[in-house]
Amino acid sequence: MSTDYEPELLTHDEEIALAVDIEAGLLAAHALANGENPCEASNGELQFLAERGEAARRRLYLANLALVRQRAGYWAKRLSVSFQELFQEGCVGLGEAIARFDHSLGHRFSTFAHPLVDGRIAQHAQTRCGTIEFTRHRVRSVLRYQRAGEELAQRLARQPRPEEIADHLGVKRSVVRATLEIGMTPVSVLDEDLPDSAELTECLPGSDMAWFDRLGEYEQMILSARFGLGQPPVSRRTLAERLGASVSTVRREELRALSMARRVILYPSSPSERMGQWHDHQRAG
Numbered sequence: 001m002s003t004d005y006e007p008e009l010l011t012h013d014e015e016i017a018l019a020v021d022i023e024a025g026l027l028a029a030h031a032l033a034n035g036e037n038p039c040e041a042s043n044g045e046l047q048f049l050a051e052r053g054e055a056a057r058r059r060l061y062l063a064n065l066a067l068v069r070q071r072a073g074y075w076a077k078r079l080s081v082s083f084q085e086l087f088q089e090g091c092v093g094l095g096e097a098i099a100r101f102d103h104s105l106g107h108r109f110s111t112f113a114h115p116l117v118d119g120r121i122a123q124h125a126q127t128r129c130g131t132i133e134f135t136r137h138r139v140r141s142v143l144r145y146q147r148a149g150e151e152l153a154q155r156l157a158r159q160p161r162p163e164e165i166a167d168h169l170g171v172k173r174s175v176v177r178a179t180l181e182i183g184m185t186p187v188s189v190l191d192e193d194l195p196d197s198a199e200l201t202e203c204l205p206g207s208d209m210a211w212f213d214r215l216g217e218y219e220q221m222i223l224s225a226r227f228g229l230g231q232p233p234v235s236r237r238t239l240a241e242r243l244g245a246s247v248s249t250v251r252r253e254e255l256r257a258l259s260m261a262r263r264v265i266l267y268p269s270s271p272s273e274r275m276g277q278w279h280d281h282q283r284a285g
Contacts, residue, residue, distance in 0.1 A: 112153060
């Protein structure tokens with residue numbers, strides 16, 4: 001992807017509007033994929049919403065490439081790693097931020113996206129410069145505290161201090177501080193770091209598994225394989241081989257499935273009912 005694009009600055013209201021369109025597009029795509037017809041919407045209408053959602057996702061993505069460039073440039077100079085390589089990794093982090101962003105909390109998208117983009121770039125840059133081996137348990141602890149920091153960043157509209165993360169999780173401050181320092185160290189894992197159902201719960205806090213049966217069969221398959229629901233978990237590479245797809249495709253599908261699960265949890269109605277509510281609102285407006 002070219003890094004020469006001049007980003008279009010977005011207002012907070014524009015970010016919210018784009019996030020709403022992205023949500024509607026996901027719901028419409030889900031309805032099309034599962035043969036649902038909420039509120040008697042035609043396939044053409046659903047396709048229009050799905051395409052508009054994808055266009056909104058692309059606009060939000062392109063408008064925030066400046067953040068990726070800035071962080072990639074910072075780490076490229078600090079650790080002498082290719083800027084283009086780090087830029088590509090930061091773009092992955094930006095995509096993850098878009099999939100996980102919750103506009104209803106009222107914070108700016110860049111506030112939420114910054115730690116995801118910077119974390120992706122920093123970890124890749126430092127790993128390329130040599131690694132220190134840690135067990136999967138220690139690496140998972142780093143990820144847990146980083147996720148908690150992302151959640152607090154949305155609430156506080158700023159980056160939380162380690163002490164605030166510790167208090168939020170009920171963990172000793174010294175433990176969190178020391179563990180987060182590991183997160184800024186070049187790390188490799190002694191064996192493949194496969195996710196499990198407990199990590200899925202961390203990705204979707206405050207939920208039980210009642211939402212799972214309300215996902216489409218494809219989303220269920222992706223999450224079951226990746227997070228070990230009723231079967232041993234598998235890596236993205238292994239799942240990509242099973243599906244005959246690329247690892248990047250599996251990564252995108254995993255993020256999409258997690259985003260859909262999150263929407264199901266946030267809105268108790270079914271995806272088709274939610275789509276119908278959104279459709280009624282648009283017609284009323």
